[in-house]
Amino acid sequence: MIATEGLSKRFPRVTALDRLSLDIGPGVTGLVGANGAGKSTMIKILLGLSPATEGRATVLGFDVATDGAAIRESVGYMPEHDCLPPDVSATELVVHMARMSGLPPTAARERTADTLRHVGLYEERYRPIGGYSTGMKQRVKLAQALVHDPKLVLLDEPTNGLDPVGRDEMLNLIRRVYTDFGISVLVTSHLLGELERTCDHVVVIDGGTLLRSSSTSDFTQNTATLAVEVTDTDTHPDGTRALREALTAAGLSLHLGEEDGLPGAGHILLIEATGEETYDVVRDTVAELGLGLVRMEQRRHHIAEVFRTKDASKGAAPAGPDGQPVPAQSGTAELALQKGGGSDEH
Numbered sequence: 001m002i003a004t005e006g007l008s009k010r011f012p013r014v015t016a017l018d019r020l021s022l023d024i025g026p027g028v029t030g031l032v033g034a035n036g037a038g039k040s041t042m043i044k045i046l047l048g049l050s051p052a053t054e055g056r057a058t059v060l061g062f063d064v065a066t067d068g069a070a071i072r073e074s075v076g077y078m079p080e081h082d083c084l085p086p087d088v089s090a091t092e093l094v095v096h097m098a099r100m101s102g103l104p105p106t107a108a109r110e111r112t113a114d115t116l117r118h119v120g121l122y123e124e125r126y127r128p129i130g131g132y133s134t135g136m137k138q139r140v141k142l143a144q145a146l147v148h149d150p151k152l153v154l155l156d157e158p159t160n161g162l163d164p165v166g167r168d169e170m171l172n173l174i175r176r177v178y179t180d181f182g183i184s185v186l187v188t189s190h191l192l193g194e195l196e197r198t199c200d201h202v203v204v205i206d207g208g209t210l211l212r213s214s215s216t217s218d219f220t221q222n223t224a225t226l227a228v229e230v231t232d233t234d235t236h237p238d239g240t241r242a243l244r245e246a247l248t249a250a251g252l253s254l255h256l257g258e259e260d261g262l263p264g265a266g267h268i269l270l271i272e273a274t275g276e277e278t279y280d281v282v283r284d285t286v287a288e289l290g291l292g293l294v295r296m297e298q299r300r301h302h303i304a305e306v307f308r309t310k311d312a313s314k315g316a317a318p319a320g321p322d323g324q325p326v327p328a329q330s331g332t333a334e335l336a337l338q339k340g341g342g343s344d345e346h
């Protein structure tokens with residue numbers, strides 16, 4: 001869908017993209033990075049709206065340097081900033097955009113009605129956009145990107161300004177753009193966590209350079225850590241503590257404090273699994289103490305944790321598009337997370 005090779009964009013005072021090489025296939029791909037990482041610059045280059053300083057890029061096989069018009073015919077774009085005229089209705093705007101894309105009047109009206117329904121705008125679609133909530137405006141922007149039935153949409157920070165519920169609804173909509181209509185998506189965000197369940201593939205950039213590009217499952221692959229949660233009993237009013245002591249006495253290694261800030265923090269023991277026997281020891285110890293076993297599961301990483309754990313970036317070097325390690329600048333991964341991390345776990 002998208003390929004870039006040594007793509008750079010230099011402004012007089014800043015290098016927005018620095019020799020970025022990427023290969024993005026069909027599906028939903030997240031482009032994540034802190035504010036100023038270069039996401040919007042990348043989108044403008046991919047649409048053929050802004051020339052690259054160096055390197056090459058193709059979108060759907062079209063060269064961004066020479067085939068901008070052909071790219072924009074087959075690609076939808078949802079801009080980041082509020083750019084909607086306040087005094088027209090969603091229907092008027094989206095019909096207009098459909099007509100600009102070359103659809104005849106009847107088809108433009110039909111596609112507009114379908115698309116607005118798909119993004120969840122009903123009666124409101126006849127009211128002036130100026131009176132819409134941020135969530136409704138984001139839906140209008142998404143609808144105008146989809147109305148001409150593109151093969152690919154580029155969505156620039158579609159969850160910006162939305163509350164957690166609105167963000168979830170938008171992310172579900174984005175997922176359905178691909179699953180229901182087969183339209184591939186490149187979506188940018190400064191929040192690593194929100195891309196985890198929406199995207200098949202995640203590209204992380206920082207300061208215009210590639211930190212990592214891999215499938216979401218590679219980011220969140222299983223670890224050899226067991227998460228165990230138990231109930232308290234009359235004999236053991238702090239069941240978690242009793243189990244921790246018994247497991248330590250049995251020679252198992254327990255991680256401390258890793259679950260901070262996650263649901264169930266303080267009640268989940270993280271145990272290093274060395275093989276099948278670890279499961280047996282945990283099960284037998286829980287039974288001997290007479291505790292109830294709430295859960296025992298092999299733990300998945302969250303994308304955010306991959307960047308939060310310094311050791312993760314040392315032990316498993318971030319990989320480029322071809323699986324080659326990409327040297328991460330010291331601290332940059334954590335920085336990207338921290339900038340977006342405030343509202344990451346909602």
Ligand SMILES: Nc1ncnc2c1ncn2[C@@H]1O[C@H](COP(=O)(O)OP(=O)(O)OP(=O)(O)O)[C@@H](O)[C@H]1O
Nearest residue numbers: 011014015016033034035036037038039040041042
């Ligand atoms: N037209 C421009 N002239 C000069 N500098 C620019 C221009 N456009 C972007 N930049 C700079 O390039 C860098 C990357 O900006 P870009 O907008 O691509 O980042 P971003 O990841 O999209 O962040 P945000 O989400 O805040 O928009 C920033 O340092 C920005 O100030």
